[in-house]
Amino acid sequence: MIAAMTNAERPAPEHDPTNEMDAWRHTGRQAVDWIADYLEGIEARRVQSDRSPGEVRAMLPNFAPxxxxxxxxxxxxxxxxxxxGLMNWQSPTFFGYFPANNSPPSILGEFLSAGLGVQGMLWSTSPACTELESLVLDWxxxxxxxPAxxxxxxxxxxxxxxxxxSATLCAMIAARDRASQGQARTEGTRQPLVVYASSDAHSSVDKAAMICGIGSQNxxxxxxxSLRQMDLSVLQSQLESDLAAGRIPTMVVATIGTTATGAIDDVRAIADLCQQHDIWLHVDAAMMGAAAICPEFRWVHEGVDRCDSYCFNPHKWLLVNFDCDCFYVRDRKWLTRSLSINPEYLRNEAxxxxxxxxxxxxxxxxxxxxxxxxxxxxxxxxxxxxxREMVTDHCAMAEQLAEWIRCNPSLVLDGRQLNLLTFRHVDGDDASAALLQRMNDAGRVFLTHAKVADRFILRACVGQRTTSGRHLETLRSELQSAIESAG
Amino acid sequence: MIAAMTNAERPAPEHDPTNEMDAWRHTGRQAVDWIADYLEGIEARRVQSDRSPGEVRAMLPNFAPxxxxxxxxxxxxxxxxxxxGLMNWQSPTFFGYFPANNSPPSILGEFLSAGLGVQGMLWSTSPACTELESLVLDWxxxxxxxPAxxxxxxxxxxxxxxxxxSATLCAMIAARDRASQGQARTEGTRQPLVVYASSDAHSSVDKAAMICGIGSQNxxxxxxxSLRQMDLSVLQSQLESDLAAGRIPTMVVATIGTTATGAIDDVRAIADLCQQHDIWLHVDAAMMGAAAICPEFRWVHEGVDRCDSYCFNPHKWLLVNFDCDCFYVRDRKWLTRSLSINPEYLRNEAxxxxxxxxxxxxxxxxxxxxxxxxxxxxxxxxxxxxxREMVTDHCAMAEQLAEWIRCNPSLVLDGRQLNLLTFRHVDGDDASAALLQRMNDAGRVFLTHAKVADRFILRACVGQRTTSGRHLETLRSELQSAIESAG
Incomplete structure (x- = not known):
């Protein structure tokens, strides 16, 4: 005990100068103003950065201070x-990829999460972290x-x-283990398991199959x-041919809102086929699922009550900053059987x-x-x-844009699904690609592209928090000048 | 063009009341003070929450407003x-699991990241996001x-x-695909691949094998x-027996700082075996890798220059809030061959x-x-x-505690590795478990446990930003009263 007393009397190392938090209150206020200034001034900035590869790094020191x-x-x-050096994703004239919209309340929520610095891996490592998550997902x-x-x-x-x-991957692992009666989890993916999705499904389906041992060829x-929905007769005959060949149909991924055009698969009809063959049905509603918050758009979820798992991203179109994908399962046991592991050092009473x-x-x-x-x-x-009002407004704005494109003799509107428009230049792929590049290089708006039926199309997705009529006007005038400057 | 003009003249939907950011400047200041007050007052709170299952949720409304x-x-x-309802992970008397230490600068960095709301999936979607990440990882x-x-x-x-x-999983996928010449990526994990780790390796090795189709049994x-390092003669004979049986040794995971006791595998000797059999060597240095920032502790990385991949977590012991694991590979082509996928809608010039x-x-x-x-x-x-000073101080404090335990007749010190102590009650497992429960229930300190050689041991990990001499004194007095109250 003498050594102990001696140790206790040693001067304590102090990492926290007493004024560290006081100084931080000041710096924190600067950060609040910096963010507010950035968001308020974002319209004056280029949307797409014009930095070349390596340029940002070259301006910074090679060693930590x-x-x-x-x-x-x-x-x-x-x-x-x-x-x-950033793409200004929160710009009201960002119409690329998906909105990834953000909001002042969401930024605060992330800030508090960082400030609290808790770990929610187990219920016991912060009960409120788990219970609030369950609650808001139920909300x-x-x-x-x-579905209830x-x-x-x-x-x-x-x-x-x-x-x-990650949601698609988790669903695929659960499906894989259900189809193989747990064998894939323990012995490895040794059986010929097969996954189905439309040709327009997101690349994450292929990536998940590469990751979980099913393989991209499967x-x-x-x-x-013609609506770019999965062709059900093709699905049915593919299922039959795989079954006849001794392969195991494991999972179908139906998409509510494909990346390229926002196509919505016929989930109910797919569910019938899945039920008949005992196949896991996952629904990827990443962006467009959010529309269901409006009763008038709830039709997007037709058939979702029949699926095994489902996800949508509030970080795309519900004002929550990345990362926030909501992933639901109809029966959690398949998920936890696949992903649960309980080493001694994580065991606890709860x-x-x-x-x-x-x-x-x-x-x-x-x-x-x-x-x-x-x-x-x-x-x-x-x-x-x-x-609800935000989603309704975004869709109304997309329709305003669609109407303008319909009337523009240089453009062809391929379609509008909710907040997503697809269109192209009347002169074909090269003209469409050149149009896109001119607009993005000018930096006042940003759009992306896709290929649909081997045709280069432009996509305009309306969904930023602050996008309003005058930003549509900017997009229209940028489009018009890009069209004219090609002449 | 008439329709276009008409649309342009419609009143713009406005989602952003002009005062939204102004009001937010005020709320943001409240958030700064809330976080500073929370962190300054954290010592007065229980470390472990005493909420029962369902209690937090029951206090909140069932429906969104x-x-x-x-x-x-x-x-x-x-x-x-x-x-x-939270475990106060940032409390200076939190000695559980791993520190997950946080800091005022890190909270600001996360705050700005949320405020900017950019997506770094591609270089082109925010060049600075990618280039700053590469730079600080090189720092x-x-x-x-x-290794360079x-x-x-x-x-x-x-x-x-x-x-x-996730780092271990990515490494395992790259190793799997290298060992199978890409077959696992495309055709699925059909070969008998085998992964090796010590009995004290983290459960994420097993979970990664379950996820990537290798299977937990493999x-x-x-x-x-006796130092709880992987026994190399056992590894060698296991490799030989698997090779003889036609199985494919795919990856060895060496640990620098096991969860239970902080044991450090002999990475150099393992590397020799891996090289001989062309096996991917991944090093998991999740917590203790951070110690290498001090030249006097750089020995922990002995042999790391020979591995294929390596990770450590600044979110454990370098003041960066979760999530921040730094994952390095010696040759990136194996990783990107396994995880790359390039759909048309993500194609870009860069x-x-x-x-x-x-x-x-x-x-x-x-x-x-x-x-x-x-x-x-x-x-x-x-x-x-x-x-460096922080890491040195944490290790010195752990040694102070170790010395006190050595001198305490009711306790047995099993060991100290850097900032991690393992010890137990002299009367055996039940007494050790009861001691832990009494301390954690009292709420003034928090420790966790592990099983080592079938014995229940207590772990005390010193690593919070604000932990100092008087918090060690609190731990000692809590230990002493828990020992005495058992009598």
């Missing part, structure tokens, strides 16, 4: 080096008219994943019909009691942030009504 | 419902004496993953020697040129946050010297 840099130098580098079941079986107070349940890619991309959800068993990584906060902040500080 | 809740009601719920190669082959300006490179679990857990890194090809999900900011903020605003 030995002693602290000043916060002023950090703000200067943020302004002069970092921001000019969304009600708000979006999703998805509620965490039923046998199913919801969990926040980082992305739809993903069958079904031809699509887990052993079976009374709690441990979300580490619903995802790939072990650790997890308190992501429910940002979703909760958005739902509480906007309220459901505002979110 | 239709119209906005006030920010005041949100702060009240944060104080009264959320925080009492760490220098700071920690890691890990630098992104070499054929290897580094990337931020959410967790060591993970061989090697017996450990990717096609081959001049840039697209980090989506280095990870499981497609989307990614701007996580480099928080790491950059920590390195710049503390400087390397401060981080």
């Amino acid at each position: 030995e002693t602290p840099d000043s916060i002023e130098s950090v703000w200067r580098d943020m302004d002069e080096i970092i921001v000019p 969304l079941v009600e708000l979006m008219g999703l 079986t998805f509620r965490t107070d039923q046998v199913g349940g919801g969990v926040i994943q980082d992305s739809a890619s 993903v069958r991309h079904m031809a699509v019909n 887990t052993d009691s079976g009374q709690v959800i441990d979300y580490r068993d619903w995802q790939i990584p072990l650790g997890r942030r308190f992501r429910a906060l940002k979703l909760w902040f958005v739902l509480r500080l906007y309220g459901a009504k505002h979110l | 239709e119209t906005p809740d006030s920010i005041e009601s949100v702060w009240r719920d944060m104080d009264e419902i959320i925080v009492p 760490l190669v220098e700071l920690m004496g890691l 082959t890990f630098r992104t300006d070499q054929v290897g490179g580094g990337v931020i993953q959410d967790s060591a679990s 993970v061989r857990h090697m017996a450990v020697n 990717t096609d040129s081959g001049q840039v890194i697209d980090y989506r090809d280095w990870q499981i999900p497609l989307g990614r946050r701007f996580r480099a900011l928080k790491l950059w903020f920590v390195l710049r605003l503390y400087g390397a010297k401060h981080l």
